[in-house]
Amino acid sequence: MAVEKVFVYNNTSIVQDEILAHRLGLIPIRADPRLFEYKNQGDEEGTEIDTLQFQLKIKCSRNPHSAKESSDPNELYINHKVYSKHITWVPLGNQADLFPDADLRPVHDDILIAQLRPGQEIDVLMHCVKGIGKDHAKFSPVATASYRLLPDITLLQPIEGEAAETLKKCFSPGVIEIQNIKGKKVARVANARMDTFSREIFRHDDLKNLVRLARVRDHYIFSVESTGVLPPDVLVSEAIKVLIGKCRRFLDELDSNHME
């Protein structure tokens, strides 16, 4: 869910209406999009099944209790910084009953939206809708997603003594472990997964031929970060379901074509 429409009733801040609307659009909203429907194209009025309404109404004023000689805006003014915590949810239809304890609000409270000076005010109403990242990145609940292959490090010969220490320093911490066998330092691969493939080892001519760096071709390590809207494990499950949905779409189309 992300802000798609902003109704500006009053905006006397120095942030222009369109810039403000854009900034509001990028704020992640903590609401489970699975509970909502996509809004139909051309549907101007939102309903409780596809729209969430939020209000941002704030006015800056002088702080009557501030010290005379103060020059700190934080002390001089009240409400001079507009944060995402000032956004309040306005339930539509039966939403108040549907989400009795649901905390529908921005994921983060401390996103600075605008700065005001005494007398300036912002009064806007926002409509949040469900969408997909292909249309606009603001709809995507994924912050970063990447994958890498599992590193595979093999020591071709036993590496001992000083060389073992150098070897350890060539890799990320935790990759190489030094064991004491009969008073001798012997290097051992402890956890290849920790490696970042820095390739530092290839700068050491004496060591580079003693180590084989490879990747396990069928072991993928996915890293998924969420914006906070949904937990990352749910994102992965939902992504797989989307791919299944794409297959089903074409299978259904094939079947219906054959029926005709």
Next chain:
Amino acid sequence: MMQYTPYAEDQLDYNSQNPLAVSEEEEGNSSQAAMAEEVERKPVLEMVQADGTDGNCVTFVLHDEDHTFGNSLRYMIMKNSEVEFCGYSITHPSESKINFRIQTRGGILAIEPFRRGLTELVDVCQHVLSKFEASVKEYKAQREAEMD
């Protein structure tokens, strides 16, 4: 809100310039009527066959898809030994459709490996999904046990 119907005009052009765009079952004249129907509701899948070839070389036009789906489906279909060639291309970055070509070794119609690829991709997804969900459950249970 911006209102747009992506590539609707484009689609009309595409259909009128491609009399070859026929679906397997209804070749020839009857395809015109089917085309008119297709234009109204947004097409999902089209099958294009060049002149003088039979059903073992077909280009499928998949609408509203990109590398996400194209590449995974190509991977699944390439595993099929009946398939001689399988590849896809994105027609243009601003058009959201892909041309998906399948050429079989001659024995079977191209639509069969296409269908099989789709079903197998669903199976793979379902397997990954169930394994993933089971592992997440196990991990969470394990972590809870550690907390106590």
